Amino acid sequence: MSDRVKLKTTPAKITVKGDAWILHFPRFGEEGTHYHTYGLLTPYFKGLTEGRLLGTKCMFPGCPIYKGKGELWIPPRADCPDCHQPMVWEDVKDPKGYIFTFTYVERGGTGLEIECPYYQIDVKMAGVCSIVKGYLLDRKPIKIGDKVRARFLTGAAATHTCLDICWELV
């Protein structure tokens, strides 16, 4: 077994309508293709394929919670749940953090697109108010608090899904 996790998935086809990506996922063959739009969250998925991690924050001065000084959310929200105004996109420069908690997945069940075993990790990053769920490329033993940095599946390697961001030990 390799010391690095691999994906079992094939890149999903994308079509574009307006600014939105529409994912074509032939889960059950061509006739069983699942269509899913990323809608207003398309910049997040597009960013991953370009090696960028994007989040959103509410900067609306009239927001009852953030009062124009929103915190960065990843995964992003298109609109603020508190004031319903559009959130503002922002790049995370040099995305890295530490393992907040983790699960060692030995058997993932039907449909899992990550080769087992692997660590599913929750990552806490400075400047991001949410905790990001993802998978670790490394298979060696880990502990809470270990430092990680983001890696991206870009270009021809991109799956056009949330699997396009993963993490590796620093």
Ligand SMILES: [Zn+2]
């Ligand atoms: Zn708001």
